[in-house]
Amino acid sequence: MMKAIYFEHTGDAAEVLIYGDRDLPELAAGEVLVNLKASAVNPSDVKKRAGFQAPGFVDGFVIPHSDGAGVIEAVGADVSTERIGERVWVYQAQFQRHWGTAAQQIVLPSERAARLPEQASFEQGACAGIPMMTAHRCVNLDGGVKGQNVLITGASGRVGYYAVQLAKLAGAKVIGTAGSVERIKSIEEAGADLLLNYREDNIVDAVMDFTDGAGVDRIVDVEFGMNVQDSAQMLKVNGVITTYSSSKRPEPAIPFYPLMFKNIAVRTVLVYNMPEPAKQQAVNDINHALENKRLKHRIAQTYPLEQTAKAHQVIEQGGLDGCVVVKI
Numbered sequence: 001m002m003k004a005i006y007f008e009h010t011g012d013a014a015e016v017l018i019y020g021d022r023d024l025p026e027l028a029a030g031e032v033l034v035n036l037k038a039s040a041v042n043p044s045d046v047k048k049r050a051g052f053q054a055p056g057f058v059d060g061f062v063i064p065h066s067d068g069a070g071v072i073e074a075v076g077a078d079v080s081t082e083r084i085g086e087r088v089w090v091y092q093a094q095f096q097r098h099w100g101t102a103a104q105q106i107v108l109p110s111e112r113a114a115r116l117p118e119q120a121s122f123e124q125g126a127c128a129g130i131p132m133m134t135a136h137r138c139v140n141l142d143g144g145v146k147g148q149n150v151l152i153t154g155a156s157g158r159v160g161y162y163a164v165q166l167a168k169l170a171g172a173k174v175i176g177t178a179g180s181v182e183r184i185k186s187i188e189e190a191g192a193d194l195l196l197n198y199r200e201d202n203i204v205d206a207v208m209d210f211t212d213g214a215g216v217d218r219i220v221d222v223e224f225g226m227n228v229q230d231s232a233q234m235l236k237v238n239g240v241i242t243t244y245s246s247s248k249r250p251e252p253a254i255p256f257y258p259l260m261f262k263n264i265a266v267r268t269v270l271v272y273n274m275p276e277p278a279k280q281q282a283v284n285d286i287n288h289a290l291e292n293k294r295l296k297h298r299i300a301q302t303y304p305l306e307q308t309a310k311a312h313q314v315i316e317q318g319g320l321d322g323c324v325v326v327k328i
């Protein structure tokens with residue numbers, strides 16, 4: 001028996017999230033039992049709890065949150081006992097399963113518990129799953145961005161902030177956008193070569209000027225529907241849009257011919273379903289960056305487990321500078 005946050009019906013955080021006792025499943029072959037220290041809240045956790053997305057289970061309860069970090073307490077058959085005591089960051093914990101990381105413990109497949117380098121805290125490790133892995137995929141698919149011009153919209157967001165840093169580490173020239181002067185100031189440290197205000201600047205003109213008229217090779221986009229008209233103008237021939245969200249315009253009008261005449265590819269990304277080799281590559285590259293302290297992190301707010309509902313509410317309100325972590 002352990003303390004956990006769970007819900008049995010979808011709805012408002014304050015109404016449906018319960019703090020109480022829950023059992024863990026038996027540790028099976030290939031699995032590890034992790035004593036959790038931190039659990040991160042991401043928009044998809046909040047949307048699943050609110051009922052906007054299929055929660056990935058058919059009946060019963062859900063312990064929310066995909067991402068977390070902790071220490072391996074025990075291992076099932078087929079997992080090396082050398083993993084016992086290892087610091088880990090866990091990802092995809094509550095994807096099509098009942099058990100997420102808003103709990104004192106979790107049992108999950110060994111490969112979903114990646115080694116957490118000693119240079120990173122548990123709170124930082126809890127931001128690796130969705131924000132860093134999504135950013136890694138968007139930056140690195142189709143051969144990566146070395147030597148390329150890359151535009152990262154919403155560089156002020158949890159994913160965007162890591163995308164800027166991972167694109168710089170991969171050798172790109174990076175342009176980032178954010179929605180205010182304050183938000184731009186707050187992300188200067190991420191290292192973009194140019195930062196623009198998407199509410200006030202003429203993004204197309206500024207990007208074309210900055211790239212001497214060439215345009216960008218890739219756009220990592222947080223609001224596909226809002227930006228696709230501009231994207232078609234700013235991308236080079238054979239450019240790529242990698243997009244992980246279109247929440248403000250979920251069914252956008254597509255400028256088909258401007259995209260087609262430039263042979264532009266639109267790659268949608270869902271971090272949960274990205275190919276397993278891409279997940280492994282992301283884990284390796286993220287851990288290399290963590291070990292060498294090459295990434296900056298922003299923990300915007302922390303809450304105790306009992307106050308997980310508040311953590312959901314602040315994610316729903318938006319506008320935060322960074323990750324929201326529940327400490328366990």
Ligand SMILES: NC(=O)c1ccc[n+]([C@@H]2O[C@H](COP(=O)([O-])OP(=O)(O)OC[C@H]3O[C@@H](n4cnc5c(N)ncnc54)[C@H](OP(=O)(O)O)[C@@H]3O)[C@@H](O)[C@H]2O)c1
Pocket residue numbers: 042043044130131134153154155156157158159160177178179180183198222223226227243244245246247269270271272318319320322
């Ligand atoms: N597909 C996936 O696998 C995946 C993975 C992670 C997240 N997501 C989704 O991606 C979205 C963002 O997640 P997050 O955790 O990064 O959220 P976040 O931290 O709240 O960031 C959202 C960002 O979007 C920016 N933004 C809003 N409208 C924009 C526009 N028209 N042009 C450019 N930027 C704009 C905001 O900029 P300002 O605040 O500066 O105005 C902010 O930086 C959510 O919908 C989430 O569910 C999807």
